[in-house]
Amino acid sequence: MSELRIVRLVSHLDEIGESWRAWAAAVIAVDTGDGLEPLMALGERLGDLLGRRSVALLDGAPATAYGKSAIVGTALEIEHGAAILHPRLGKPLRRLVGGGKALIPSTVKKGAPGCMIDVPVHGKDDEWDFALLDSIEASVPGAPAAHEIVIIIALAAGGRAHARIGKTGS
Numbered sequence: 001m002s003e004l005r006i007v008r009l010v011s012h013l014d015e016i017g018e019s020w021r022a023w024a025a026a027v028i029a030v031d032t033g034d035g036l037e038p039l040m041a042l043g044e045r046l047g048d049l050l051g052r053r054s055v056a057l058l059d060g061a062p063a064t065a066y067g068k069s070a071i072v073g074t075a076l077e078i079e080h081g082a083a084i085l086h087p088r089l090g091k092p093l094r095r096l097v098g099g100g101k102a103l104i105p106s107t108v109k110k111g112a113p114g115c116m117i118d119v120p121v122h123g124k125d126d127e128w129d130f131a132l133l134d135s136i137e138a139s140v141p142g143a144p145a146a147h148e149i150v151i152i153i154a155l156a157a158g159g160r161a162h163a164r165i166g167k168t169g170s
Helices: 037-057 078-085 090-097
Strands: 003-016 019-031 065-072 106-110 117-123 134-138 148-157
Touching: 003 037, 019 037, 019 134, 037 078, 037 090, 037 148, 065 078, 065 090, 065 134, 078 106, 078 148, 106 117, 117 148, 134 148
Parallel strands: 065 106
Antiparallel strands: 003 019, 019 148, 065 117, 065 148, 117 134
């Protein structure tokens, strides 16, 4: 990659009863070239930047669930988004949410401007707590352009709204 630029930041908060869903997204302009290392390094930076924005939206409520996603512009490869999401984005995010024993669920897809994505979320410390299992729909209007990637970090405070199925006990 010869150049990576954050061209836009977007965040969103949704309050449903006593549950909060927050997400923050960065739109990254990518000039393609060889190597994924610069994208992986950017992933670590975005884990911190987008993690801080998402935590701030929760306004002191502790994050109970998390997830991450990427929408890759049509001129790029799925692996460009995966390189940002894996393997370094998680470490700063876990630090910011005060834990995170569970894997951070993720999705990556190609899309045109305005594309929606369902960001999967589950318990940050217990992926088997079904009351925390959910998805958060996100999009950035007008993004991604063909040479852009939208990276999203989503957090939840509280369980899934109106959940009737909880922890399995497994």
